[in-house]
Amino acid sequence: MKENVIREYIKRIVNAPFNLTAIKDENLAYYLLALDSLIPLEKIKLEGNFLDVGTGGGVPGVFIGIAFKHMKGLLVDASRKKVDYIRNTCRMLGINNLEFLHGRIEEQKNLKGTFDNVFSRAVAELRVILELTVPFAKVGGRVFLYKGREYLKELENAKNAIEVLKVELTEIVEYNILNKNRVLLIFEKKESVDKFPRRYNKILKSPL
Numbered sequence: 001m002k003e004n005v006i007r008e009y010i011k012r013i014v015n016a017p018f019n020l021t022a023i024k025d026e027n028l029a030y031y032l033l034a035l036d037s038l039i040p041l042e043k044i045k046l047e048g049n050f051l052d053v054g055t056g057g058g059v060p061g062v063f064i065g066i067a068f069k070h071m072k073g074l075l076v077d078a079s080r081k082k083v084d085y086i087r088n089t090c091r092m093l094g095i096n097n098l099e100f101l102h103g104r105i106e107e108q109k110n111l112k113g114t115f116d117n118v119f120s121r122a123v124a125e126l127r128v129i130l131e132l133t134v135p136f137a138k139v140g141g142r143v144f145l146y147k148g149r150e151y152l153k154e155l156e157n158a159k160n161a162i163e164v165l166k167v168e169l170t171e172i173v174e175y176n177i178l179n180k181n182r183v184l185l186i187f188e189k190k191e192s193v194d195k196f197p198r199r200y201n202k203i204l205k206s207p208l
């Protein structure tokens, strides 16, 4: 049942009338988008609400919404075209535990500290995406970041960000999709720090 909905969603994003994903084969997209989103969560107990930062074609947010129907999610992206398309697609498929917001995440100050779980995949290097995600988690909440095999170098560069944003790396889930090494980095937010996220040009000019 869930797999049918996932496959139907994949079909619609692969065949979108504009470039929503670079993957043009539905079966490949099932592995590289849907299973990539869900396999590392298999042994994780998820409760509460969630945010997906830079969801693009709905990755991982739509798949999490389908697999974890008891959770309410907010999917945010800076591209209006993408947000409109995935919102309509989810409505057509009856996926109704998700909400969608067009905008830059760093401008959504009203959402700070309001999510139990914050996800992001393929949006920015670790120290940058930490600044764009951690402020939106509740204290005690978790941030889940999907990364590739280069994650150790990114972790090294993110030492200061981890300290300044008051998060702790609590788990590294290593997994494999079609012979690609993947990891899900799981952080827990220990304290809230008011001044983040900064404006985007500031983040890029002087990353934490």
Ligand SMILES: C[S@@+](CC[C@H](N)C(=O)[O-])C[C@H]1O[C@@H](n2cnc3c(N)ncnc32)[C@H](O)[C@@H]1O
Pocket (backbone or CB within 6 Å): 053, 054, 055, 056, 057, 058, 059, 060, 076, 077, 078, 079, 082, 103, 104, 105, 106, 120, 121, 122, 123, 132, 200
């Ligand atoms: C490479 S795509 C990845 C999309 C999806 N997460 C995935 O894994 O396929 C990056 C997306 O992040 C969005 N994005 C980048 N910076 C953002 C920001 N500051 N706030 C919201 N969305 C952002 C872009 O519009 C784009 O759709």
